[in-house]
Amino acid sequence: MKSTLSMTAMASVMALAAPAAMAQTEINFWHAMGGALGEKVEEMATAYNESQDDFVVVPTYKGNYTENMTAAIAAFRAGEQPHIVQVFEVGTATMMAAQGAIKPVYEVMENADIEWSSDAYLPAVRSYYSTPEGQLLSLPFNSSTPVMWYNQDLLDQAGKDVPQTWDEVFELADALQAEGHECAVSFGWQSWSMIENYLAWHNQPIGTQQNGFAGFDTELTIDESEDLANLLQRIADSQEDGTFVYGGRRGDSLPLFTSGECALWINSSAYYPDMVEQAEFNFGQTMLPLNTEAADAPQNSIIGGATLWVLSGHEDADYQGVAEFFDFISQPEIQADWHMSTGYVPITTAAYELAQEQGFYDENPGTQTAIEQLSLNEPTANSAGLRFGNFVQIRDVINEELEDLWSGDQTAEEALSNAAERGNAMLRDFEDTNM
Amino acid sequence: MRTKRVTFRHRWLPYLLVAPQIVITAVFFLWPASQAIYQSVLREDAFGLKTEFVGLANFERLFSDSAYLESFWTTIVFSALVAGLSMGIALVLAVMADRVIKSALVYRTVLIWPYAVAPAIAGVLWWFLFNPTIGIGAYAMGQLGYDWNHFQDGNDAMALIVIAAAWRQVSYNFLFFLAGLQAIPRSLIEAAAIDNAGPFKRFWSIQLPLLSPTVFFLLVVNVVYAFFETFGIVHATTGGGPGNETVILVYKVWRDAFEGLNLGSSAAQSVILMVIVIALTAIQFRYIERRVEY
Structure with a gap:
């Protein structure tokens, strides 16, 4: 166990890793979701960890968005960076510019042994975090408008x-x-x-x-x-x-x-x-x-909120786990649940449809406003997002x-x-x- | 002043005895300070992937930035108000407490209490009290006909951080003033009383002059406190706003480094702050300590 991990991380590592075999690879995930949102993140990680035997995702709460990003950058400078870090939308340009420090999500997903397409994600969400060529740089996680x-x-x-x-x-x-x-x-x-x-x-x-x-x-x-x-x-x-x-x-x-x-x-x-x-x-x-x-x-x-960035400098095999975890949390059931309990928009079209089917918007009128607003029209160069x-x-x-x-x-x-x-x-x- | 001369039998013993102090100074001051100076002449991206030596460009940029120069003025006003308010109130309280005989311990304990509260917590406390919508302080002032809104009014915001910063410091100052007052021989005050001097006259002509070393000591300590330790209060209450009316220097250092990820500029600002604190300390030791009568 790394000495840099905080007490909470240690507690969660022990809780999660206890029944698992020693051969599992740890995937560190630093996030900025406190309170009830943090519990939801833990829930996602636990569900993923139970679904397979090769990897253990260890979520760690590092403070608010700014603190989390600063902590990850400081860790990178010290060579102790996590695999995944949650960064708010205005940090996008900073992360993008750090080409030696990040691994674009489309690359992680393509290199991994899974089937994946960025088309599954909602256009207004996807466009904010893609290159002008449409390649997804970071995984939309919690988005609102x-x-x-x-x-x-x-x-x-x-x-x-x-x-x-x-x-x-x-x-x-x-x-x-x-x-x-x-x-x-x-x-x-x-x-x-x-x-x-x-x-x-x-x-x-x-x-x-x-x-x-x-x-x-x-x-x-x-x-x-x-x-x-x-x-x-x-x-x-x-x-x-x-x-x-x-x-x-x-x-x-x-x-x-x-x-x-x-x-x-x-x-x-x-x-x-x-x-x-x-x-x-x-x-x-x-x-x-x-x-x-x-x-x-x-x-x-346009959206606000945060995405998950992958940091470079780990073993190649680790990134298979990152890709699998990303794929896992993009599933319609998980996204729809996240959307309905937090007010963040669902990031995939399938999750949006699932929430519709389950009658969430009929029971809670108005909750579809955000997603309707985001997908009102095909985003233009003015409305795809911003990157300063x-x-x-x-x-x-x-x-x-x-x-x-x-x-x-x-x-x-x-x-x-x-x-x-x-x-x-x-x-x-x-x-x-x-x- | 006579100094006692102590001779050590072993040549290395004195060095050994001061070694822990030197190690602590080196680790917690010299090393970080040298890092700050080094960083202040560099321009670097957040991740440290591209580093460029830029000489004094970070300093030049700061001094040509009107917002930074305003921040100096804001800090001076803030420090003067914090030092004045907290010392003034502490002095009044100390004089009162010095005269109290019954349950003096209770008064003293209660007055010292706020010092144990962390700055950020003190900040949040005052934020709640003076929140324009839900704060009881803001409500009370509304009843008195004053429309308090520190989100919009720069003077309200300054008043808020001054009160929050001074409140905590009152306890500290109180302790020193009380100790100072109790060190004044009773016979002097009693003699003045016999000569028909009232309580105010006795305070003004006897107690205050004899307290002057304490006053000057506290002045420096309070200014240093206002300059360097009040970051948490600003962060928890106004966040520097409205406009940049409450951006004090130390808050700007933090914000540029941890929000802006601009390490070069932030390091340059800490070097400037370091020069200020060294100057303040030098003034204290060279001039004030000498002139004040003990």
Whole structure:
């Protein structure tokens, strides 16, 4: 047993390996799924381990996405890397650029002695993690997309239907205010939900070079969308009568919705379990609102979440186990179960169909919103996803500039152009480092 | 000051006795510090696959970045507020506790308690209290007519991290002030009292001047604390926001390395911080220690 493994890993190794023979090869899998999600991951690994005798997959929880990725990179530098590491979507460019450190998933699967085709995966999910030639680099694991959560009780009170456009959102705000209720809308992960997904949803580019897919010499173009600037300005101005309340980065604004303060909340579909647990009113989820100034119909939204990357530097035989494990967890039954219990989208078409057959969407209306949004249309170069280096930092920059907009220190136009300018400097930095 | 001269019979014994200290310094300070200096002149991708020597480019980039220079100012304001607030409150409490005779031990114990709370936990605690939606502190201020939202208002966010950082430090300062006050001979205070000096006059003319070594010692300790140990508080409460209003230097070091995976820049920033702490320590020993009357 390696001394670098944490106590939890040791415990799980002992629990899993006890009945197994000594000849089994260990496959280390570092992930960032805490709590109930972590238990689900353990369940998957146990099911795989029981299904065969050659390999033992050892899942280890290493903290949040950032911590997990940093831990894996540090381990790689020390020559102690795991076989599989879970990396969030914005780390994609960093992982891709590290050509000596990763093994692309399509290569792992092709070299292994199994039958496998990347066509089984949903196009909107697959496209985010593929090369421009369509080769899958990492295995989609937990994917979600931003949706609009709504408080049905407040909609009834205002006598309005679920808004489908931004104009209707503001109409709802007026109706609510006539009833004496102030806040209509808030959102979280604002760079992802309000900029990246807004642009994809309205089929506009986020950056040049196919949103960075076609090369490191990409530049952000978020400051070129006039309708985005107008909408953000409209939202910022609407703070005056309390229509919009800013509730912080990431998911910090969740209580604004679950406490009944704001009627609408735009954030990940993966908040489903939180809603079930915390919201004491009738809630639902619907597609992102359309800005009719920008488009007549929506394109498709892009995903967030994480994928599994394979790191190089292990025995060739080990990768057979990695491939088998990937194939195992892509099975419709396992994916459908994962989807239904977590709110993440199913990653394969077969799993989606299975969830339909089992009547999950009839029993839980709205839960298919995310997947419908993702597969609304065949993804275009604008809506396939994005791939920018240093994007974790660029998102921080976007957060900072937007916060200066919400506090009234600058206009939406200034916020977007500052964000693009500062972001582009980071993109150049990444390009220089990885030349 | 007279120094006692001790002679060792064996030549190697003194070296042996200081060896553990030197080994610890080498392992936990000299080695990491030299690594930081080395890393600060390199540009490297996250995995360490491509390394390039870039000289002082990382430093040049930092000093031409207006966000980094703002972060200096933010840190100075933050440290001054934390040191001022925590020392001020601790001094008042210590003077009060010094006068209490009944159940003095209980007061002292309760006042020292917060020091045992880890910074990140203190941060989360204050985050809950002042959450604009569900926090009881934010609610109370709403009742008083102040619309608290540290997600949006830079001053609210700064106030939050200052309170969270100072709260914990009050206990530490309290201990030193109380010890300092108790070391002042009672006869001096009683003499002043006989000369008709009130409690405030006695404090101002007798206790405070005699406490000045403690005050200066704590000033340096508190500034160093605010500069280097408050990362957890910022991380758990504001995350540097809104905008970059609460990005203090040490938080930026962490963020650039662990979120941004930009090791060169992060190392350059730690080297700058290291220079600052060395300067602070030098000032303390060279000037302040000398001038303060003991």
